[in-house]
Amino acid sequence: MADTHVLFVEDDDVIREATQLALERDGFVVTAMPDGLLGLEAFRANRPDIALLDVMVPGLDGVSLCRRIRDESTVPVIMLSARADSIDVVLGLEAGADDYVTKPFDGAVLVARIRAVLRRFGHAGGAAGGELASGGQDGQDAVLTFGELVIDTEGMEVRKADQPVALTPTEMRLLLEFSSAPGTVLSRDKLLERVWDYGWGGDTRVVDVHVQRLRTKIGQDRIETVRGFGYKLKA
16 A cells, blocks of 8 residues: 555644554555645645545535545545534535544554555555446346446446446445345445445445435436345346
């Protein structure tokens, strides 16, 4: 991970400096900014491999900054929030964030989450731009069709009614999980394990918000909620 460039936006001087030092000790290159406007400038100038955004930063708040980044790039974004039950967490996920970490956090936990997100995005040493590693599911056709929805699992492209559908890498990972077993109910915990690489219990709101975002892009009725169990892709 020596070449992985992290953009870290945090207004608390102590947290920003301590976290920057911890990440640099783990081999990350860190650009740390104290507010959202400077963070946006740094993002555009440096094109980092991943962005860590505190929700409550001045100038341009973390949720708005996430939205601006997502308008320009599929680079992975992790939101940082002081409250796990904060509505800001959900707003951040809805704005396009891939995951979130609650403050105060242990440095080792933060590094593990960063590396888990980067693995999902196909980074070995920090491939710029947030590209998703390609490759179809084992034993599965490269192109899958579900009504108007067409998924190219090798080209990592999705079309609906012959129109391209723009997905973030996390949304694409999620869709690939559903499409690998159409009609099969996948629990939230199983999706957290397979898509988010959680080896421990995670917040299922991450799954729910990403499913909602995916539905808006591929069709509200394409992914069915099975109450009490999880979700499934309609075959």
